[in-house]
Amino acid sequence: MQERRSFLKQGLMLAGVAGLHALPLEAAAGIASELPAKAVLSFGLLTDLHHDLIKDGVARVKAFVEEMNSVKPDFILQIGDFCTPKPANKTLMETWDKFNGEKHHVIGNHDVDGGFSHDQVVDFWKSKGIYYSFDLKGYHFIILNGNERPANDTSKGYPRSISSTQYQWLKNELESTNLPVMIFCHQGIDNDLDGIREGAMLRLLFERTNKKAGFEKIKAVFSGHNHEDYHNVYNGINYIQINSAAYQFGRKGRDYEFAHTKDPLWALVTIYANGTMKVKGKSSTYMDGSKEYAGSDYPGYPTTPVISDRMIKIG
Numbered sequence: 001m002q003e004r005r006s007f008l009k010q011g012l013m014l015a016g017v018a019g020l021h022a023l024p025l026e027a028a029a030g031i032a033s034e035l036p037a038k039a040v041l042s043f044g045l046l047t048d049l050h051h052d053l054i055k056d057g058v059a060r061v062k063a064f065v066e067e068m069n070s071v072k073p074d075f076i077l078q079i080g081d082f083c084t085p086k087p088a089n090k091t092l093m094e095t096w097d098k099f100n101g102e103k104h105h106v107i108g109n110h111d112v113d114g115g116f117s118h119d120q121v122v123d124f125w126k127s128k129g130i131y132y133s134f135d136l137k138g139y140h141f142i143i144l145n146g147n148e149r150p151a152n153d154t155s156k157g158y159p160r161s162i163s164s165t166q167y168q169w170l171k172n173e174l175e176s177t178n179l180p181v182m183i184f185c186h187q188g189i190d191n192d193l194d195g196i197r198e199g200a201m202l203r204l205l206f207e208r209t210n211k212k213a214g215f216e217k218i219k220a221v222f223s224g225h226n227h228e229d230y231h232n233v234y235n236g237i238n239y240i241q242i243n244s245a246a247y248q249f250g251r252k253g254r255d256y257e258f259a260h261t262k263d264p265l266w267a268l269v270t271i272y273a274n275g276t277m278k279v280k281g282k283s284s285t286y287m288d289g290s291k292e293y294a295g296s297d298y299p300g301y302p303t304t305p306v307i308s309d310r311m312i313k314i315g
Contacts, residue, residue, distance in 0.1 A: 039270045040138065042071075042073040043073050043269050045078075046061070046265075047242045047244065047245060048079070048246065051092050054247065063264050064245070076104070078096075078104075080106045080107055082108065084113050086116075093124070104134075106145075109158040110158075139179055139182055139271070142182070144183065146187040147187075161196065167202075170205070174205070175209075180218075180219050182219055183206075183221045184221075187223060188223040190223075203235070207235050216314070219315070220240055224244070227247070228301045228303075229307055231308075238312055240310075246264065248261070248304070262284050264284075265307050266281075266282055266307065267281045275314050277314045279312065281309050281310075284305045284306070
């Protein structure tokens, strides 16, 4: 647990690049009134379950899958820190696999705890690859792996890099599709403290891709990892952090403290034909009934047990 506490750091908004751009659902009545009756596509998101660190991971995934089977999105996706590929976690995977539709995975830094390889993780999850892409209903989805370590990197702690090989693959993916793009990575690409080390380079790639395409090709970049709830816009590109399904952490001095939520958190994302994206989140309280972690000197976004509802214009 000490190692866990050593490497869970805060994700901060880049100063001077862009301001916070979060539009609560209840404040978006004008946009909501324009929504067409039929959605283009929808998908369910869950992240940072940390099944190997909590006691009720199966129950939380069961609740998520049951609701997703009820609302019937086009696919579900977990954004990392789900579970390690050990036999004891087969029950969790069997619960996840009860979703009646496509299932996708992003590798998180804790999914290889215990010395497991990325290949072992994707084999256990029955995922399509360490990083990969797919097309669905007129959109191109890209799954990144932010857990690569450069050959000359001797730093301690969890790796949080995109290798030159993966970067070139990503560049080719963006150039070869004419479809609007959604990107998923466990670590944030919009922060510089515990996000992807090559974040600035990737953001420039995204911005240049949009400029070359002549339209906002990259619609949104989703991440987990920081157990926070926010939406940033940098140079026209949406960066959306999905909060942990299981617990939040705050900081007092050099120690990290953990607060489990009473209920699991997840989001349902729906894209409409008029270029509006709705993020429908979940909210809970901590086990003590509070709605915000108290007494923390954590300098990042507020530590709260919520995934906010948002209406975001993406086209």
